[in-house]
Amino acid sequence: MTASINLTNQNLKEGWIQKYKTAPQQLKKMAKVQGLISAFNANTDAVIKISGERIEELLKNHGLDEANLIRDGERQIRTKEDAMRGIIHCFRSGIAEEWLIEEEDVFNWLSEEIAYDKLQMGGQGGIVANVMAVCGVSPVYVHCASLPANQAGLFLDRENLISVDQNGKLQKAHSIDRRNDTPLVHWIIEFDKGDSLSCAGQTITCPKSNRFIATYDPLNFKLHIDEDFAEAMAVESDQVEIIVLSGYQMLRETLGDGSPGRERIDASLLTIDKWRSGKSGQLVHLEMASTQDKVMRKYLLDSLARRVDSLGFNERELIDLLEVMGEKDIAEICAVNTNSVNLFEGMLKLFSYTAVPRLQLHMFGLYLTIQKRDFMVGAEESRNGMQLAAVIAATKAGTGAIDSEEVLLWAKDRAVSDIGLQELKALSDHISKNFGANELPEKGIWANNEFELIAVPTILIDKPVTLVGMGDTISSISLVAAR
Numbered sequence: 359m360t361a362s363i364n365l366t367n368q369n370l371k372e373g374w375i376q377k378y379k380t381a382p383q384q385l386k387k388m389a390k391v392q393g394l395i396s397a398f399n400a401n402t403d404a405v406i407k408i409s410g411e412r413i414e415e416l417l418k419n420h421g422l423d424e425a426n427l428i429r430d431g432e433r434q435i436r437t438k439e440d441a442m443r444g445i446i447h448c449f450r451s452g453i454a455e456e457w458l459i460e461e462e463d464v465f466n467w468l469s470e471e472i473a474y475d476k477l478q479m480g481g482q483g484g485i486v487a488n489v490m491a492v493c494g495v496s497p498v499y500v501h502c503a504s505l506p507a508n509q510a511g512l513f514l515d516r517e518n519l520i521s522v523d524q525n526g527k528l529q530k531a532h533s534i535d536r537r538n539d540t541p542l543v544h545w546i547i548e549f550d551k552g553d554s555l556s557c558a559g560q561t562i563t564c565p566k567s568n569r570f571i572a573t574y575d576p577l578n579f580k581l582h583i584d585e586d587f588a589e590a591m592a593v594e595s596d597q598v599e600i601i602v603l604s605g606y607q608m609l610r611e612t613l614g615d616g617s618p619g620r621e622r623i624d625a626s627l628l629t630i631d632k633w634r635s636g637k638s639g640q641l642v643h644l645e646m647a648s649t650q651d652k653v654m655r656k657y658l659l660d661s662l663a664r665r666v667d668s669l670g671f672n673e674r675e676l677i678d679l680l681e682v683m684g685e686k687d688i689a690e691i692c693a694v695n696t697n698s699v700n701l702f703e704g705m706l707k708l709f710s711y712t713a714v715p716r717l718q719l720h721m722f723g724l725y726l727t728i729q730k731r732d733f734m735v736g737a738e739e740s741r742n743g744m745q746l747a748a749v750i751a752a753t754k755a756g757t758g759a760i761d762s763e764e765v766l767l768w769a770k771d772r773a774v775s776d777i778g779l780q781e782l783k784a785l786s787d788h789i790s791k792n793f794g795a796n797e798l799p800e801k802g803i804w805a806n807n808e809f810e811l812i813a814v815p816t817i818l819i820d821k822p823v824t825l826v827g828m829g830d831t832i833s834s835i836s837l838v839a840a841r
Contacts, residue, residue, distance in 0.1 A: 370799055371773045374815060377745060377802070381770050384746040387841040389494035393598040394838065395591055395633065397501035398626065399578045399605025400484030401542040402509050403826070404474035408547050410555030410564070413445060416471060417557065424558040435459040435572055438467045445570050446557060449549050452566030456544075459574040460614070468545060468572060478826070479512040480544050481578065482604030482645050485827035486834045487531070488512075490602075491519040492760060493750075495838060499594065500531055501587050503577035504539035514761055526586035528594075545572040579608050580615075581622040588629045595633040600641050602834055603630070603666070607647035609654045620657050627662060641734065643668040643837050645830060646675045656682040659712065667734075668716040669708075670833030673701060676719060680704050683711050698724055698781035698813075699788040709809065718744075720832045723778035726785075727812040727836070735840045737803045737810040743840030747832045748774075748816040754831060758823035769817050778815025785813060 365373075417424060420438065427443045428450075435441050435457050441464060444457045459465055479485055487500035496518035502509065505521060513519055513531040521531040524538070551567040591598070606626075609619040634640055644666045649655040659679060663669055671679065673696050680689035685707050692700045698721070705717055705728050716729040725744045729737070752769035754760045779799065786798040789811075796804040804811045 365799065367776060367779055370779055373800055374774045375771070377741070378749065378770065378774075380742045381746045381749045382767060384742050384839045384841070385493060385766060388490075388835075388839050389496065390841065391495045391599050391838055393497055393499070393594070394490050394495050394600045394602065395499045395501070395595070395598055396483045396487040396490065396602050397587075397605070398483055398503070398581055398583060398603070399481035399608075400487070400500060400502045400509065401480040401504075401544055401575055401578060402512060403478045403480035403544050403546055404476075405478060405546045405548065406472060406475045408445070408472075408549055410449070410549075410553045410562075413442070413449070413555045414557070416442060420471075428558050428560065428562075433457050435464055436461055438464055438471075440464070441468060441572055444572060445547055445549075446555075446562070448568060448570035449553075449555065449564050450562045452551065452564055452568050454568045454570070456571035456573055458579070459572055462574075465543070465574040468574075469543075472545060472547065474545070477508060477512060482647060482827070482830045483602075484512065485830045486602050486604065486645075487519060488514050489750075489760065489831050489834055490838060491516045492763065493766065493835065493838075494518075494763070497597075499528075499587075499591060499598070501584060502531070503582040503584060504542045505531070505534050505536040506539050506541055507535040507537065508541065509539075510534045522584065522586045522590055526590065528590055540577065542575045542577060543573075544575065547572065575608065576614075578605055579610075580613050580617075580619075581605060581609055581626060583626060583629055588632070592632045592635075595637060595640075598633070598637075598640065600643065600838055601630065601633060602643050602645065602837075603662070604645040604647060604830070606654070606658050606662070607649040609649070609658075610651045611653040619651070619654050620661075623654075623658060623661055627665070630662075639734070641668065641837070642666045643670060643833070645833050646671040646679065647829075648675055649678065652682055655679070659683070663714060664712050666714060668718065668837055669712070669714045670718045670720070670829070670837075672719065672829050673721045676701060676704050676708065679708055683707065685711075696721075698726065698785040702726060702785055702788070702811075716837075718833060718836055720829055721781070723775045723816055723818060724781045724785075725814045725816060725832065725836065728809050729812070730809055731805065731807070733810070737805065737812055740810075740812045740836075740840045741802050741814060743838070744812060744814040744836045746839045747835035748814060750835055751828055751832050752817035752819055754828065755819040755822035755825060760831075769819075772817045774815040775818040777818065782813055782815050
């Protein structure tokens with residue numbers, strides 16, 4: 359039995375509102391972080407809403423074979439026909455898919471014919487850098503495989519957000535223009551439920567609003583590491599307290615040039631080792647992201663993941679990790695019933711397999727962290743960091759942007775979600791039966807001799823303006839704000 363059995367949801371919500379009042383103070387503490395590196399991936403997201411009428415116009419103007427465009431085929435973009443086939447495929451099914459652009463001339467065609475409505479920061483590395491900078495971390499060093507003016511303009515115009523220019527010199531990222539760099543663009547082509555188009559004599563109606571992503575990113579595909587940045591950070595890393603890693607998810611077992619993808623992971627390990635050489639107290643976090651190639655996922659787990667201090671993931675990414683660990687039974691249980699109890703059990707498997715000192719899961723309505731008892735950040739500090747992350751994530755969802763200090767705490771007085779409390783109570787009951795009595799629903803903290811569990815019900819926004827980059831925002835703030 360849990361100590362909270364007689365507490366109502368309203369009682370618990372009032373208690374969590376009180377705990378969430380630490381958020382402003384935790385935000386102030388982020389300015390005390392002595393330097394952060396965000397590496398390795400940043401790109402430009404080119405977002406456009408496309409109508410069925412516009413798709414028809416493109417088909418007509420370019421004389422495309424419409425019969426081929428409604429056939430199933432390889433999920434790759436080598437021609438303009440492939441690009442249109444992908445758009446129609448996702449429009450027809452109301453699903454989201456990402457296809458990779460392999461030819462530069464297709465990139466040029468999309469730039470001319472599709473264009474964009476707006477540009478926004480893409481890539482976990484770029485998103486984390488902006489978030490950390492606006493939260494006051496100083497300095498924030500961001501790695502960019504490519505940094506022409508369009509990409510640089512997506513970084514916040516802040517003196518504490520720094521990268522390297524064309525001469526290898528550190529300066530404000532927003533002002534850099536490495537004009538000879540290859541643009542790295544992910545087209546996010548959105549369409550609306552109920553819209554229609556005619557193709558190959560058929561009327562196709564979109565069953566659900568969704569998007570098709572066409573990605574031209576030859577450098578991040580192979581985890582390109584900018585040598586000037588790597589060398590600069592080897593010097594500056596004496597002043598760097600935290601390193602946040604991401605961008606490995608696009609690697610494949612065999613890269614486009616025929617080389618093995620594992621070589622790029624090995625190369626990054628050498629770079630990271632130089633940044634950490636002789637340093638003490640430096641904390642390294644890896645954001646897993648959705649790594650589709652199973653060989654790369656397993657190698658990443660067995661190499662880099664075992665050498666970091668903290669690992670972040672969502673529900674699907676945890677399930678994917680369990681699969682390559684050989685834990686297929688618990689992976690299947692989590693996939694069928696994706697709830698806090700099953701995911702907690704999956705996290706314990708991952709905790710044992712990797713020996714990573716800190717694991718964090720961000721699921722719908724609840725964040726869970728498992729950390730070793732001697733982890734450098736205490737359980738209460740970790741909870742406070744997770745609460746600030748929940749506030750800022752809700753702010754991003756509710757306002758669409760977190761680009762100024764004034765907006766960061768917009769959601770701070772909102773109640774935690776009923777869904778989060780339900781998941782927390784279920785987890786509390788499970789732990790009571792299997793480990794012992796706890797006060798998780800009221801306090802969000804429980805510990806045994808081996809680890810501490812921190813569980814925070816989150817603030818959910820009914821009609822979010824955006825969900826892009828939400829996991830990266832949650833993971834990075836949870837860790838960096840835990841002070």
